[in-house]
Amino acid sequence: MRPMDNPIQFVSWLRSVAPYIHAFRGKTFVVAFPGELVVAGALPVLAHDLSLLHALGIRVVLVHGSRPQVEEQLALRKVESRFHNGLRITDEVALECAKEAAGELRLDIEAAFSQGLPNTPMANAAIRVISGNFVIARPVGIIDGIDHELTGLSRKIAHETIHPILNAGGLVLLSPLGFSPTGEVFNLAMEDVAVAAATALRADKLIFITEIPIITDAAGAEIREVSTHQAGAVLESRTLNADAAYYFEAATRAALSGVPRAHIVPYAVDGSVLLEVFTHDGVGTMISSENLESLREATIEDVGSILHLIEPLEADGTLVKRGRELIEREVDYFSVIEHDGVIFGCAALYPFPAEKMAEMACLTVSPDSQAQGDGERLLKHLEMRARTAGFRKLFVLTTRAAHWFLKRGFVMASIDDLPKDRQNMYNWQRKSMVLIKKL
Ligand SMILES: CC(C)(COP(=O)(O)OP(=O)(O)OC[C@H]1O[C@@H](n2cnc3c(N)ncnc32)[C@H](O)[C@@H]1OP(=O)(O)O)[C@@H](O)C(=O)NCCC(=O)NCCS
Missing domain, CATH: 3.40.630.30 (Gcn5-related N-acetyltransferase (GNAT))
Incomplete structure (x- = not known):
């Protein structure tokens, strides 16, 4: 529908969004998505939606995942993936695959944010995507007797470098790779980088845009808005499936570390990030760190x-x-x-x-x-x-x-x-x- 087909509706809609625009200008959002989103062909639309957030004065940090892309690289080399408790064990070959996957994804993301044809949502956008060695990592080490080799955990985020980039209007992109003071590269989980970045940057929101549908509780009811306290109870009940539990746990961890709101929204819903941010009820699950008191x-x-x-x-x-x-x-x-x-x-x-x-x-x-x-x-x-x-x-x-x-x-x-x-x-x-x- 074009705005002039129903101007009254258009104007009332635009006005209804105004309070959110005022509230979010200058705020920092960390937006994280899995490699599956790229496979699903949803990257161009995500770039449209995020460039709109950026245009409204929201400081955006992007974190991408790369699991299916790494799998693809491993398959090409006829190497089997190894996991322990859902965490990849990264050997030299797997790390090469992770580096290649991240490099390719980074270029695809940069390309998506370079769109700017007239009469598209990104006309005149001119967004600059900046990435670099912003994530310091350490090895996961040996768990249950299993050496995770080059799989790492985020140890520090270079927030003092990232803030000026955001202030200057840049969009920061973080890959799920981190660097150690010994000069090594570690393969990280996207969720881990996202939580670490949101915490270190004191982000106002962390938004996971995921391949999973809206999360439901044991009785099948949608989980829309919970405090960290309630989120803890959901996790303890062990009723979520593995993928949902993984995102839910990461979002809860962010909220417990002081990120006021962590959201999980499905990319299958067109414009889910906009609906979540600019409508009262949203379309996903929100975990709130605020004392709901x-x-x-x-x-x-x-x-x-x-x-x-x-x-x-x-x-x-x-x-x-x-x-x-x-x-x-x-x-x-x-x-x-x-x-x-x-x-x-x-x-x-x-x-x-x-x-x-x-x-x-x-x-x-x-x-x-x-x-x-x-x-x-x-x-x-x-x-x-x-x-x-x-x-x-x-x-x-x-x-x-x-x-x-x-x-x-x-x-x-x-x-x-x-x-x-x-x-x-x-x-x-x-x-x-x-x-x-x-x-
Ligand atoms: C009085 C009342 C409202 C205080 O509420 P509260 O949330 O516990 O208050 P706070 O946490 O701000 O203060 C707690 C302190 O007050 C003290 N306190 C509680 N009741 C008290 C009383 N009747 N007389 C003196 N001190 C009292 C507590 O021992 C505590 O002291 P501490 O901080 O040194 O440990 C609550 O105790 C209450 O509902 N009492 C019954 C109803 C009542 O008496 N209301 C007043 C009628 S006008």
């Missing part, structure tokens, strides 16, 4: 969870009894802390505008998550909310947590210091202590 304002959907959290404390008298109806009515006063969809902390801010004061009430952190600073985070957040709303003082009424508040800048006060309306509501039976903090 968030502090946010409550909505009506949270009422059940808030009740669940505070009911035991209402029952033992720590908190005043409120009940569902009241919470439903006052839910806008609440902030909550959520982790992976579960609410485990809340607090409410009740305004007394006439006196420029606000009450913090109902501060609760679920018993199994206490003493990790979340109570304090909620307090800080409510202080910020109160300040933003123009309040000068924050007060609490508490029977059992006075010391917690004293330690956090509150001072003992009396009922007379409370706003008039609040004085009238004071429950003389509870005999709560009044503590006030100047904001």
